[in-house]
Amino acid sequence: MKTLSPFKSQALPQRESAVIQEDDIAETFSYQEPLTKKPKILIIIPAYNEEKNIGSVLEGIQKQSPGFPILVINDGSSDNTEKIALEHNAEVISLPYNSGYGVALQTGFLYAIKNNFSIVVQMDSDGQHDPENIKDLLEEIQKENCDVVIGSRFLSAASYKTSLARHAGMLLFGNIASLICGQKVTDPTSGFQALKGRAIQFAASDNYPPDYPDADFIILMKRCGFKIKEIPVTMHASPNKESMHHGHKTIYYVFKMFLSIFVTLLRKSPKR
Amino acid sequence: MPPRIQIISILICVFLVSYVFELVRRKHLSEEYSMGWLITGTLMLILSVSEGALKWVSGLVGATLFTSTLFFFGLLFLMVICLHFSIRISALTKQVRTLTQHVGILDHEKKVLERKIHQPPWQTGTSSLEQI
Numbered sequence: 001m002k003t004l005s006p007f008k009s010q011a012l013p014q015r016e017s018a019v020i021q022e023d024d025i026a027e028t029f030s031y032q033e034p035l036t037k038k039p040k041i042l043i044i045i046p047a048y049n050e051e052k053n054i055g056s057v058l059e060g061i062q063k064q065s066p067g068f069p070i071l072v073i074n075d076g077s078s079d080n081t082e083k084i085a086l087e088h089n090a091e092v093i094s095l096p097y098n099s100g101y102g103v104a105l106q107t108g109f110l111y112a113i114k115n116n117f118s119i120v121v122q123m124d125s126d127g128q129h130d131p132e133n134i135k136d137l138l139e140e141i142q143k144e145n146c147d148v149v150i151g152s153r154f155l156s157a158a159s160y161k162t163s164l165a166r167h168a169g170m171l172l173f174g175n176i177a178s179l180i181c182g183q184k185v186t187d188p189t190s191g192f193q194a195l196k197g198r199a200i201q202f203a204a205s206d207n208y209p210p211d212y213p214d215a216d217f218i219i220l221m222k223r224c225g226f227k228i229k230e231i232p233v234t235m236h237a238s239p240n241k242e243s244m245h246h247g248h249k250t251i252y253y254v255f256k257m258f259l260s261i262f263v264t265l266l267r268k269s270p271k272r
Numbered sequence: 273m274p275p276r277i278q279i280i281s282i283l284i285c286v287f288l289v290s291y292v293f294e295l296v297r298r299k300h301l302s303e304e305y306s307m308g309w310l311i312t313g314t315l316m317l318i319l320s321v322s323e324g325a326l327k328w329v330s331g332l333v334g335a336t337l338f339t340s341t342l343f344f345f346g347l348l349f350l351m352v353i354c355l356h357f358s359i360r361i362s363a364l365t366k367q368v369r370t371l372t373q374h375v376g377i378l379d380h381e382k383k384v385l386e387r388k389i390h391q392p393p394w395q396t397g398t399s400s401l402e403q404i
């Protein structure tokens with residue numbers, strides 16, 4: 001009698017078969033250079049309670065960059081973020097509890113390495129980042145001598161409005177990063193970035209700051225020899241959300257940034 | 273040292289050491305973490321019982337009052353143990369973070385496989401990642 005399930009005789013695609021190998025489960029993820037010349041691109045979006053924005057963000061990406069796989073990392077949301085992302089045909093990794101922006105983002109990098117993606121574009125889920133700029137980031141990252149492309153709101157002709165304290169913080173840490181890196185860093189807090197190859201592996205390693213990847217990580221990457229570029233991007237004011245660095249968190253942010261930059265300079269540069 | 277504070281100090285140290293043993297016996301405290309408490313409790317007990325030892329240690333740290341010596345070492349121990357716990361908490365936080373990420377990824381892979389198994393053969397992948 002003929003079997004009802006056609007899948008029994010079929011080998012799973014390479015990506016899925018890799019999923020169930022014991023080595024993959026037990027061992028730390030390791031990046032392998034992709035065999036094909038065509039880059040495998042993944043867009044990662046960390047999201048925490050973003051049911052109001054995630055739908056429009058995904059629609060915008062699918063309109064501007066159709067065909068690119070999108071991975072939403074649902075960072076323990078208590079609302080319908082996961083449901084809406086799935087309805088919009090995005091893949092969703094749901095973390096069991098709210099772990100923070102950096103952890104969610106790093107989960108995306110780990111996933112990218114495990115599935116051999118060669119380029120990762122990271123963007124925020126609050127609608128601040130314009131999906132139209134994805135192609136600019138991708139164009140720049142695919143050039144030689146470039147490992148990380150940062151979308152800077154301050155290089156763009158359109159002015160970005162923010163609070164005075166926040167702007168002062170960005171300016172301060174931007175200048176510190178510029179001084180240490182020996183190149184102009186105008187927007188170290190930008191979450192709109194593209195990473196390539198070894199830079200993805202580096203971001204998936206222990207070196208990645210788990211709370212707010214910021215100027216400290218840019219400095220660390222630069223010290224490790226990664227090539228970083230900034231390009232102008234449009235950034236909209238977030239309509240439904242307050243900044244990650246609000247209230248008492250601002251004080252912790254400033255303290256953490258100074259300490260992190262200081263110890264980054266004291267440490268021996270890790271291997272790429 | 274006034275006899276009253278000496279008796280109180282001895283009683284506290286005896287209670288601490290006994291309680292730590294009891295916690296280890298009931299498996300409420302691991303051997304690893306009991307060591308610091310037992311060593312400190314025993315040392316404090318020796319200092320409380322033997323006035324000669326307390327006098328010698330007080331001379332060593334330059335304390336004029338014997339009770340100050342006991343407070344000094346008690347405080348020093350608390351500082352060391354707090355730092356030790358901060359280091360342990362940092363390590364545990366890191367481990368939980370890594371586990372969280374792996375659980376999230378594995379759960380996602382499980383869902384992808386389930387989707388594949390339950391999908392009718394005439395349907396191709398619907399999600400954006402399955403299209404690649």
